[in-house]
Amino acid sequence: MTPTPDPPATLCEAFQRTVAARPQEPALLALAGTALTWAQYAERVASVAAALRHLGVRRGEPVALMLTNRPEFHVADCAALHLGAVPFSLYNSLPADQIHDLLANTAARLVVTERRFLPVLHAAAAGTSVRYLVTVDQVDQTPEEGVLTLEEAEARAPRPFELAAALDCVGPDDLVTLIHTSGTTGRPKAVEITHRAMLSQLSGSQQVLKVTDQDSHISFLPAAHIADRWGSHYTNLLCGTRLTCLDDITRLSEALALVRPTLFGAVPSVWQRMRTTLEGALAEADPGLRALAEEALATGRRHAPRRWKGVLTQAERKELDGADAVLAELRRRVGLDRARVCITGAAPAPEGLQEFFHALGLPLTDAWGMSELSGIALIAPPGMPRPGTVGRPVPGAEIRIADDGELLVRAPFLMRGYRGESELTARTIDAAGWLHTGDLAAVDAQGDIRIIDRKKDLIINTGGQNMAPARIEGVLRESTPLIAHAVVIGDGRPYNVALLVPDREAVTAWARRTGIATAAPWDTHGAELAAAFAGAVADANARLSRAERIRVHEVIADEWAPGGPELTVTLKVRRAAVTGRYADLVETLYRRGAADR
Incomplete structure (x- = not known):
């Protein structure tokens, strides 16, 4: 019997094993077809690693990536890993001042990007350590100081890079990436994840999801988010899947029809x-x-x-x-x-x-995780979904519910810490190794975990009743597809009010079906749309307790963009920003509610 090989010690070793096992199989694809086989992928990684080394990238040095979902992201990231560097991604929607802060805090000296992002990066890089902006596509302009194409950088490299050298110089406790997470607070924190932690995460989730080299999936979420790093990039390296890169999320329906993935996860x-x-x-x-x-x-x-x-x-x-x-x-x-694995999270x-x-x-199943946990920690196995729960711990994870209801997690895939923030790390991970997640949770009679809400978001009204706004908002969204986002306000108040943001695509389709003129749907004070939202709120109230019910609501005409002031890139509501922006409107709603009594 052939002995089972030891697990890979680093993602570099995992990648090289996959290349050796599947050299001519498709590795990275685009909608037009195969972009790179595994052998071609390895050749590109070696060439780009040589280029980055020639530009001064060294072991332990952060390398910024600002790219759409395209094969070049995977090549550049994997090349940096083989140098022992620390690749991290920038959200493409960030404004220059926020990119500046991330570049300054990491002291990155090189950014791999696309020409479309050069204007914002020029503004963002001023006053930072950045020396080179390397574009994966051609630059249609006179060459600038510090700007060169990846092709030019590869041509300048004086000697090749041997991928096998990474097996000796990159270790399991080296960082594999930084994930910048601000949650809903707005202040970015750099989560440090090691090769050891990520491989432990992949091992645990693999025991549940059973991913093989016969699986196919689509990379369309931002690479700066842990979901895409774990679920697309690193899973592809370890398991040899077929990964289709989609650089335009508006083409997701087209991509699904062409790829017909076996694995699909989305918000x-x-x-x-x-x-x-x-x-x-x-x-x-x-x-x-x-x-x-x-x-x-x-x-x-x-x-x-x-x-x-x-x-x-x-x-x-x-x-x-x-x-x-x-x-x-x-x-x-x-x-x-x-599809055999379908995940929402x-x-x-x-x-x-x-x-x-x-x-x-x-079998759509809900998964729960955090950047601090290198991916997911809780999931219901495919074939055993239980709506309303996030399942049970993946192998390797332990959970505990604190006295105040907060979910605590301990696992070998826990982050090393927040970069440069030892005090914050110590407040987040206690002396016994438990991560204090900030989420309130409960274990039901079947042993499955239900996430109640963020601890800091809990509503306690003037009558002393505790309510989870996430539950109320979920019931509101479930009452009609017309609602994209709902924000319930009621902490320290006698009753709840709600701000409702329409789903533009759903409203347009609804207007077409109901025969409303195309200009009418976006009149949020129009009778038809107002009646549709009022009916949805009434339906939701029928399923809510008396304390949870919405007394007054307002339909917001503003569009909330992912990564903007009101939403994170994964469409979580930034409550503090929303309540601040709409403070006057909220007070108006409470005056209306008092007058209606």
């Missing part, structure tokens, strides 16, 4: 958009087809809980088989007919959203 808003698109298409379909689809979904919903447990009776199996031909066509329409997912996809025959 709840993406899943909600898919649901809205599918329901909109059914609403406009032939009445006979619509009735057939609605009946199939009802059958799927009825049998979903027993389906995932594998305990269907023969009669139930026969009924479900009759519906599955229609459900399979609906799955094909959203490009998920081959980064923000709370309404139970009804998960139940819809379960009815469709997709």
